[in-house]
Amino acid sequence: MLHDLLSLLFPEVCYACDGVLARGEKYICTGCNVKLPYTDFHAHGATELNTLQRRFWGKVPVRFAFAYLHFRAKGRVQRLLHRLKYKGAQELGEHLGLRYGSLLSEYHYPTEFDLVLPVPLHKTKLRKRGYNQSDSFAKGIAGAMKLPWNNNTLVRTTNTETQTRKNRLARWQNVEEVFRVAKPEAVKGKRVLLVDDVLTTGATLEACAVVLLAAGCAEVSVVTIAAA
Ligand SMILES: [Zn+2]
Incomplete structure (x- = not known):
């Protein structure tokens, strides 16, 4: 009532x-x-039919690359991401993560990973927003796939807002200053599933993958809510 x-x-x-x-x-x-514009990247595994995974070729080894949705400007996906990122709809991230995680489980992917890690926010930004939207999605993914997850292994040491105008090479050169593995022993030999909200150029995921591999993790795969 x-x-x-x-x-x-x-x-x-x-x-x-x-x-x-x-x-x-x-x-x-x-x-x-x-x-909603659902993708089928997960149906192609690590084969060359997975066009999302191909985007990392020649940059950094990425085993699997998945995105739940295709990003389209001014469409439903953009509105979802806007709510999640700027309107406090933290629960939406976990909801989408649970949904995509269930689908990935149907395709038997849980056995391919040992650990789920979100792309971190800089602590200043995290304090401002109150939550990390990628972490919400990661939590849902990990929950549905019954995989360990944490948000303190990979950390962002630089606030990259100021760096977005720099060119690719300049960004590349200070990748190790942007992300750091706080606990290398937690990733050593692990197959990590790295989680972000949107994949556009892939530069952020690439930067994280580089530091994770350098810290000794066995392999890196990536999953995002949407890919442009
Ligand atoms: Zn609707």
Whole structure:
């Protein structure tokens, strides 16, 4: 009764289209769930048909590369990411992680990884936002795949906001100043699944993969909510 009254006064809206959610719908309405631009990268494993994984060729060894959705500007995916990143919808990250993690489990991927790690935020930014959106997604992924996960092994030592204007080479040269493995013993010999929110150039994931491999992890795979 109270719940009905509250939902009448403050209806919950779909994070992808802002439409009012029907009873039983959570975060994303049924219509959007059908229309979201899902990828099929996971169906191609580490073969060359996985076009996302190919983007890392010649840069850094990445075993598997997955993204749940295709990023499209001004579309549902952009709205989802905006809610997750700037509107406090931390629970949405975990929800999407649980969904994609379940799908990856259907494809038998849990046995391919030992540890799930999110791309970290700089502590100043984390304090400002209150949460790391990639960490929320990572938590859902790890939960669905029943894999160990933590957010203190890989750390960001530099606030990269100021670096986005630098060119690729300049960024490359100070990669090791941006990310650091705080506990190398935690990644040694491990097959790490690295998690981020969006893949655009892949430079951030590449930078993390470089330091993880240098710290002794066996191999790195990547997964994001969306890929542009
Ligand atoms: Zn919707």
